[in-house]
Amino acid sequence: MWWPPILLLIVIAGTGTASSLQPDNIFSAGRIEYRKLLVDAKSASLYVGARDHIFRLWIYNVNDTSSESLYTDRELKGDPEETAECERSGNSPSECSSWLRLLFVQSDGALLACTSQAMRPHIAKLDALTMRDRDVPQSIIGVCSPHHNLNTTAVFVEFGNPDGLPTIYSGIRTGLSLENHLIYRPPLVFNNKEVHSSMRTIYTDSKWLNEPQFVGSFEVGQYVYFFFRELAVEFENCGRAAYSRVARICKNDLGGKNVLRQVFTSYVKARLNCSISSQFPFYFDHIQSVYKVDSESDTFFYASFSTADSLFVASAVCHFSLNNINRLFDNGLFSEQPSVTSAWIQTPPEQVPNNRPGQCVSDSRHTSDADLHFAKSHLLMADSVPGGEPIIHQKDVQFSTILVDKVDNKHVIFVYVPSRSEILKLVHWRESGANVKSVHLSTLRLPFPEKIFDIAILPSEYLFVADEARVSQYRVSQCEVHVDCRRCAFDPYCSWNIARGMCFTKEAIHSTAVGWIPDANSADRCSSQGKASDVKIYPGDATLLRCDSESSSWTFEKQPLGSKDHLIVTATGGLVVMNASVEDSGVYRCLSSDGTPIMEYRLTVDGANCAQPRTLDQFRSVQREWCKKYDTYKQSLSEWQAWHDRNSHCPRVPEQFTAGKLSNNIVI
Ligand SMILES: *[C@@H]1O[C@H](CO)[C@@H](O)[C@H](O)[C@H]1NC(C)=O
Ligand SMILES: *[C@@H]1O[C@H](CO)[C@@H](O)[C@H](O)[C@H]1NC(C)=O
Numbered sequence: 001m002w003w004p005p006i007l008l009l010i011v012i013a014g015t016g017t018a019s020s021l022q023p024d025n026i027f028s029a030g031r032i033e034y035r036k037l038l039v040d041a042k043s044a045s046l047y048v049g050a051r052d053h054i055f056r057l058w059i060y061n062v063n064d065t066s067s068e069s070l071y072t073d074r075e076l077k078g079d080p081e082e083t084a085e086c087e088r089s090g091n092s093p094s095e096c097s098s099w100l101r102l103l104f105v106q107s108d109g110a111l112l113a114c115t116s117q118a119m120r121p122h123i124a125k126l127d128a129l130t131m132r133d134r135d136v137p138q139s140i141i142g143v144c145s146p147h148h149n150l151n152t153t154a155v156f157v158e159f160g161n162p163d164g165l166p167t168i169y170s171g172i173r174t175g176l177s178l179e180n181h182l183i184y185r186p187p188l189v190f191n192n193k194e195v196h197s198s199m200r201t202i203y204t205d206s207k208w209l210n211e212p213q214f215v216g217s218f219e220v221g222q223y224v225y226f227f228f229r230e231l232a233v234e235f236e237n238c239g240r241a242a243y244s245r246v247a248r249i250c251k252n253d254l255g256g257k258n259v260l261r262q263v264f265t266s267y268v269k270a271r272l273n274c275s276i277s278s279q280f281p282f283y284f285d286h287i288q289s290v291y292k293v294d295s296e297s298d299t300f301f302y303a304s305f306s307t308a309d310s311l312f313v314a315s316a317v318c319h320f321s322l323n324n325i326n327r328l329f330d331n332g333l334f335s336e337q338p339s340v341t342s343a344w345i346q347t348p349p350e351q352v353p354n355n356r357p358g359q360c361v362s363d364s365r366h367t368s369d370a371d372l373h374f375a376k377s378h379l380l381m382a383d384s385v386p387g388g389e390p391i392i393h394q395k396d397v398q399f400s401t402i403l404v405d406k407v408d409n410k411h412v413i414f415v416y417v418p419s420r421s422e423i424l425k426l427v428h429w430r431e432s433g434a435n436v437k438s439v440h441l442s443t444l445r446l447p448f449p450e451k452i453f454d455i456a457i458l459p460s461e462y463l464f465v466a467d468e469a470r471v472s473q474y475r476v477s478q479c480e481v482h483v484d485c486r487r488c489a490f491d492p493y494c495s496w497n498i499a500r501g502m503c504f505t506k507e508a509i510h511s512t513a514v515g516w517i518p519d520a521n522s523a524d525r526c527s528s529q530g531k532a533s534d535v536k537i538y539p540g541d542a543t544l545l546r547c548d549s550e551s552s553s554w555t556f557e558k559q560p561l562g563s564k565d566h567l568i569v570t571a572t573g574g575l576v577v578m579n580a581s582v583e584d585s586g587v588y589r590c591l592s593s594d595g596t597p598i599m600e601y602r603l604t605v606d607g608a609n610c611a612q613p614r615t616l617d618q619f620r621s622v623q624r625e626w627c628k629k630y631d632t633y634k635q636s637l638s639e640w641q642a643w644h645d646r647n648s649h650c651p652r653v654p655e656q657f658t659a660g661k662l663s664n665n666i667v668i
C-alpha cells in the first residue's frame with residue numbers, strides 16, 4: 001500500500017509553510033547582546049542597548065553608520081572597582097556590565113535612560129543626538145532592575161502627576177532576594193528638592209500583588225495601567241493558578257494620611273478573560289506581551305497569552321477595550337474574602353462607599369480612614385474584562401512579543417513564536433456594526449539562530465529584531481510571500497497585480513489604476529481571476545490545497561465538505577486530496593471561521609483523454625505518463641497534433657513508474 005508515505009510527506013509540507021525572511025539591513029558591533037530597542041520615529045532613530053553601549057542608528061537603514069548625524073555609539077563603562085566588587089559578590093560578568101534597562105523620549109526630545117552599572121541602577125538625561133549626559137546621573141532604586149530576565153515594566157509619565165512633575169511608574173521586584181513585588185513611583189523632585197514622597201503598592205499583602213510577572217504598562221488620560229499575571233488569590237483554596245490582570249491607578253494619587261500612607265489608594269485590578277467560549281470555556285491565563293493601539297473612539301490592548309506551563313501548551317491572542325476596562329473599574333462589582341479560609345464573594349453594592357475605590361480624587365490625603373480601609377481590602381473586581389474570541393490560537397507553542405500596526409483602520413498584528421523562530425502576521429478589523437474579522441496572513445521565519453531579546457516596529461515600515469549578535473531590519477510588508485490573490489488583497493500593505501499574478505507592496509495609485517486588486521473590499525475580484533488558484537492533477541495523484549488558517553473550513557462546489565476518506569484537513573488548515581478521481585474536480589474554497597473566503601482553488605482532475613488500462617498499476621502509470629505529456633504538448637496544438645497522430649493510443653507502461661515511485665509524486 002502507498003498511503004503512509006503520502007501522509008508523512010503532507011504533514012511535512014503542511015507545517016513547512018513559513019516563508020523565510022531576508023533582512024534588508026543588519027547592524028552589528030560584535031556579539032554584545034543587543035537587548036533593548038526603542039523606536040523614535042520623530043528623530044528617525046532606533047536606540048539600541050547592548051553590553052556597555054547604547055547606539056543610535058538611522059531607522060531607515062541600521063547598517064548606515066557612515067555619518068555622525070545618522071549614528072552614535074555611547075559607551076557605558078562602569079567604574080572598574082564597582083564592577084570587580086559586583087563580580088566578587090557572586091554576580092555574573094554579564095550582569096556586572098553596564099546595560100540600558102529603560103529608555104524614554106521626553107517631549108523636549110531628550111532621552112531618559114535607566115542603566116544598570118555593576119548592578120547599581122542610575123537614571124540620566126541624555127542628549128538625543130550625541131547621547132551625552134545632560135546632567136549628572138543619579139543612582140535610583142525601584143525604577144529599573146539591576147537584574148537581567150526579571151519580568152518588570154515601566155512607563156514614563158510626563159503629564160498629570162502631582163504638581164505636574166514628570167516621573168516613571170514601574171512594576172518591579174526589590175529586596176535582597178527580590179521578595180518584594182510592587183508598583184512603584186519614585187519621589188517627585190523639583191529643583192533638587194523632594195516635593196512628594198515615593199508611592200507604592202503594599203507588598204506584604206498577597207491580595208495586592210501575588211508573585212506577579214509584569215508584561216506592560218501604559219498611561220492614558222488620568223490613569224496608569226499595568227498588565228501582568230500573578231497567582232490568583234481568589235483561586236487559592238483550590239490550588240495554584242495564575243491569572244492575567246489589568247490594574248489601574250490614578251496619576252494624581254498621593255496616598256492616605258494615616259491609612260495607606262505612601263500607598264496608592266486608587267489601585268484596582270481585574271482578571272483578563274482570554275478564552276475560547278463554550279459551555280466550559282478554555283482559558284489562556286498567562287499573559288506574555290501586550291501592545292496598545294489607539295483608535296478614534298477607544299483604545300485597544302492586544303495581548304498574547306498562553307496556557308499554564310503544564311503538559312499541554314497552547315497560545316492565543318485576545319484584545320481588550322479600554323472603555324470596557326474603565327467601565328468595569330468605574331461601575332463593576334468588587335469582590336472580597338470575608339475571612340482567610342473562606343471563598344471570595346461579590347461585595348454587595350450597598351456596602352461600597354460613595355467614595356468608590358479606583359476613582360481619582362483631587363487629594364487622596366483627605367479621603368476618610370474608613371473609605372481607605374475599604375479600598376485596602378476591595379481592589380479586585382468580581383467580573384473579568386472580556387478579551388473577545390481569540391484572534392488566533394495555536395497548540396503546542398508559546399507566543400511571546402506582540403506588536404500591532406494600524407493601517408487604514410485595520411490592525412496588523414505581529415506575534416513572535418520563539419520555539420519556531422517565527423513571526424505570525426495577522427490582520428484584524430471591525431466591519432460596519434460590531435463584526436470583528438481577522439485573517440492569518442503569513443508565517444515569517446527569522447533567519448538567525450541566536451536568542452532574540454527584543455522586537456520593535458516602525459509603523460508601516462520596518463520590524464527590528466535584536467539578538468545576541470546583531471540588530472536586523474525587515475520590511476513589514478513582505479508582500480512577495482503571498483502567492484494567492486485573496487491573502488494579498490487582505491494584507492493592508494499589499495496589492496495584487498492581475499496581469500502578472502503577483503503580490504506587490506501597495507502604492508496609493510493601485511486603488512485607482514486598472515489591473516490591481518488593492519484591498520479586501522475588492523478581494524471578490526480575486527475569484528474571477530484564477531491564475532494562482534488553478535490546480536490541475538491526474539487521477540491517482542495527491543495534492544495539498546493550502547490555507548494557513550487553523551480555524552478554517554472547506555467547501556466543495558459551495559457545499560460543506562462531507563467527511564470523505566480521501567479528503568483530509570491538515571493541522572495548518574490546508575486540504576489534502578488523495579487518490580484524486582475525476583469526480584473531485586470542482587471549486588474548493590477555504591473559509592475563515594466567520595465564513596469569509598480565504599482561498600479558492602479550481603481543481604481539475606484530468607482523466608478525460610486516456611484509454612482504459614488493464615490493471616490498477618497500469619492505470620495510474622499510464623494515466624500519468626500519457627497525461628503529463630499531453631499537458632506539455634497541448635501548449636502548442638500543432639505539435640500536439642503531430643504527436644497524437646503518431647501515438648494514437650497510450651504508450652506502454654515505462655518501468656521506472658512503479659508504485660513506490662508514485663507515492664512520492666505529490667503535486668503541491
Ligand atoms: C552594510 O554596509 C556595508 C558598507 O557600507 C556593506 O559592505 C554591507 O554589505 C552592508 N551590509 C548589509 C547587511 O546591508
Ligand atoms: C519571565 O517570563 C517568562 C515568560 O513570559 C518566563 O519564562 C520567565 O521565567 C519569567 N522570569 C522570571 C524571573 O520569573
Ligand SMILES: *[C@@H]1O[C@H](CO)[C@@H](O)[C@H](O)[C@H]1NC(C)=O
Nearest residue numbers: 273275276277278281383384
Ligand atoms: C470569560 O469569557 C467567556 C466567553 O465570553 C465566558 O463564557 C466566561 O464566563 C468568562 N469567564 C469569566 C471568569 O469571566
Ligand SMILES: *[C@@H]1O[C@H](CO)[C@@H](O)[C@H](O)[C@H]1NC(C)=O
Nearest residue numbers: 002003540578579580581582
Ligand atoms: C483510488 O480511487 C480509485 C477510483 O476512484 C479506486 O478504484 C481505488 O481503489 C482508489 N485507490 C485506493 C488505494 O484507495
